[in-house]
């Protein structure tokens with residue numbers, strides 16, 4: 033068929049513009065962004081993810097006629113070029129995709145416009161190639177516009193919507209809960225495409241904005257009253273025990289408390305931690321309180337002593353809030369703060385959230401030398417991670433607050449043969465079987481980290497806080513856990529399994545016998561404990577936790593789903609249990625604490641949803 037007649041065919045206009053815009057998008061993906069794909073399915077999703085948006089927009093153009101239709105199509109192409117070009121420029125500077133709040137932060141725009149000429153390349157004109165081609169074809173009347181029956185246009189739109197649904201379903205199989213939990217911008221763009229990603233980002237941003245707009249200062253007094261009424265004073269003997277010392281916080285990926293002091297096939301799972309615990313304050317009833325934001329939720333708890341949100345990851349949804357987090361508080365005392373985590377910096381939106389929390393520096397994936405030898409599973413292995421981190425640590429201004437986040441012990445818990453230090457356990461569940469090997473590996477990484485700190489002369493000046501971020505073995509593995517532990521899984525037992533290791537190690541400190549380390553506690557308590565160790569009072573600070581060392585400490589912890597544990601009771605999945613045997617009792621016995629937990633979680637959520645730190649008057653932090 034001759035080109036002319038092809039161009040004159042009905043729908044050709046849509047086909048040509050579709051192909052041009054789609055191809056442009058894919059070429060930009062491949063040439064301007066680093067979007068690694070590992071499987072053919074991921075590649076397929078990447079290739080199809082722009083299609084639904086393009087078709088939807090072209091579908092709208094079908095409702096117009098003649099010149100207006102042609103202009104509309106050119107506008108679609110131009111708009112997509114601008115979106116891609118803007119992201120490419122942003123990416124060259126930040127290695128990240130644009131998010132609406134970041135775009136509107138004047139500082140970022142200032143940074144970018146200053147270096148725009150540096151970042152733009154002459155060949156960037158190619159971003160607009162398709163627009164120019166379409167303009168040319170329309171001007172020269174090579175491409176004819178067509179009127180289409182409304183019914184046909186609607187069918188077309190419906191097909192585009194169906195394709196969008198297919199894309200989302202496929203993304204969901206590739207990365208379950210992608211839209212509810214968000215994870216990472218790179219993963220979002222890979223699965224949804226740049227265009228859909230911006231729509232998603234816009235919706236998320238608008239939702240948070242609306243909640244914030246509805247809040248006014250009047251809610252702060254409820255929060256303040258509650259917090260003041262529940263204040264517990266520091267332990268005088270330990271207040272300031274870490275004053276002016278360096279703080280090293282280590283978040284252990286997916287490490288649950290039951291691995292401590294346990295052996296498999298006669299060998300310890302965590303020999304180093306077991307030894308260290310003997311020289312530390314080891315809190316045996318310490319719970320994780322995370323929700324869907326997993327590691328990022330535990331970081332939120334650590335640095336703010338606020339609860340993460342009931343759904344979604346607060347690191348994504350409320351990264352633009354004002355906070356009064358530990359890095360910021362201790363900066364006033366001369367501390368430098370840094371986070372170390374060898375993963376993509378935009379994972380859990382850390383690059384942005386860390387700035388809101390006041391971190392001075394974030395050492396992320398790009399700061400490490402990562403190659404085939406030292407990376408496996410989720411990325412850089414813990415041993416080289418700590419090894420390389422020490423080099424940076426040595427250069428930090430002192431005193432520092434350094435947070436390390438390990439990664440090797442992440443689901444699916446796979447390790448290379450050479451890193452196996454103990455055998456697998458033998459249940460019918462491969463995930464559970466492997467779990468202990470990866471925990472063992474991280475334990476080894478910790479040992480070497482400590483050895484290196486000692487060799488470098490850093491150890492003596494540091495105080496260490498080590499805790500597990502959240503569970504590693506989910507309830508999907510209950511069968512194997514029953515087999516392994518020889519107990520029946522009930523909500524009571526599952527709740528007990530939400531305990532994670534937690535220790536405070538102060539070199540040269542021998543354990544004081546008057547400290548109760550079996551106190552029921554959780555990640556919400558980390559911040560006040562740390563501040564008090566540094567000699568910083570928390571009397572008037574907005575936080576929901578309590579110093580672990582406080583003599584007046586109440587034995588209670590509330591989990592994110594409203595479950596709770598006290599000295600005598602456990603409440604989970606709507607059932608009330610009496611400790612220590614876990615006998616189910618009448619729910620009424622749990623009622624007062626159920627209400628209290630509900631209230632506390634609601635107040636904390638109010639602070640986050642309403643961005644209430646805007647209204648709290650900074651009261652003097654007591655020395």
Ligand code: GP9
Pocket residue numbers: 285286325326327328373375379437439442
């Ligand atoms: C990713 C790491 C793991 O950077 O923190 O996240 P998780 O899946 O455990 O929340």
Ligand code: MN
Pocket residue numbers: 285286326327501502
């Ligand atoms: Mn984690």
